[in-house]
Amino acid sequence: MSTATIEPAEQQDIRTSYSNGEQQFLTFNLAEEYYGVDILKVQEIKGYTNVTKIPNTPAYLKGVLNLRGTIVPIVDLRLKFGMGVTEPTSFTVVVVVNVRNRVMGFLVDAVSDVLDLNAKNIQAPPDMGTTVDISFVAGIGNANDRLVTLLDIDRVLTEDEVADVIAVTAE
Numbered sequence: 001m002s003t004a005t006i007e008p009a010e011q012q013d014i015r016t017s018y019s020n021g022e023q024q025f026l027t028f029n030l031a032e033e034y035y036g037v038d039i040l041k042v043q044e045i046k047g048y049t050n051v052t053k054i055p056n057t058p059a060y061l062k063g064v065l066n067l068r069g070t071i072v073p074i075v076d077l078r079l080k081f082g083m084g085v086t087e088p089t090s091f092t093v094v095v096v097v098n099v100r101n102r103v104m105g106f107l108v109d110a111v112s113d114v115l116d117l118n119a120k121n122i123q124a125p126p127d128m129g130t131t132v133d134i135s136f137v138a139g140i141g142n143a144n145d146r147l148v149t150l151l152d153i154d155r156v157l158t159e160d161e162v163a164d165v166i167a168v169t170a171e
Contacts, residue, residue, distance in 0.1 A: 021119050025141065027112040027148055028095060031083045034148045035108075036115060036141060041097045041153045045111055048092040054168050061165060062107060065094075072096065073165045074105040080156065097153050100162060115148065117141045122150065 025036030026045075051063030051074050060080040064071050074094060078086045086092060091110035096103060125137040136155040141148040157165065 022116045023119070023122075025115045025117060025148070025150060026095065027115050028093075028108040029110045029112060030078050030081065030108055034112060034146060035077075036117075036148045036150045037095070037097065037153045039114060041099075043096040043098060043103060046094045046096060046105070048088050048094055048107065057168055058161070058164060061168065064169060065105065067096065067103070067105075070103060071169045072103050072105045073169050074107055075157070075165070076107045077156075078107075078109070099157065100154050102162070102166060104165065106156075115141065115143050117143060117148075117150075125149075 024039040026039050026042050027034055027036045029035075046067070049065065051065045053063040054061070057063075060076050062074040062076050064073050066072075076086050078084055086107050086109065089109070092107065093111055094105040094107055095111065096105050098104075121142045122139045123142070125134050125140055136152050137149055138152040139150045141150050
């Protein structure tokens with residue numbers, strides 16, 4: 001089985017160990033921008049349903065839902081990235097992913113497709129200086145004249161944020 005590996009963020013370089021040099025990403029839309037996550041981190045895609053809100057949680061944590069007996073916290077990626085609240089539509093979905101060996105759901109506007117990117121079509125994220133935190137950006141993919149921000153799903157939430165989310169589901 002081939003696996004994709006992402007080097008530490010300090011190196012800002014994406015390498016793949018696929019025999020054909022390609023890596024697959026599930027792409028999705030947030031506020032009309034394209035984002036991608038390593039397909040190997042995606043567990044499933046679920047249509048949006050109402051979630052159970054938990055009081056005193058961060059605003060980006062929409063609540064939890066029961067996924068076949070597992071309580072899954074749902075993070076609104078728009079809100080997390082400072083793009084405003086996601087207004088659910090018929091295209092809104094929850095992308096269920098494995099984040100640091102935990103199952104979480106990320107609320108997105110719509111899923112686009114699975115994108116095969118060759119390493120030569122992935123560039124390091126731009127240097128935004130020290131005032132903008134883009135440590136969760138693994139790279140920028142170029143596919144058919146469309147730029148896709150590739151996320152390191154394990155870094156979208158900080159250690160403290162992951163601990164907060166885990167605490168909600170442990171109660």
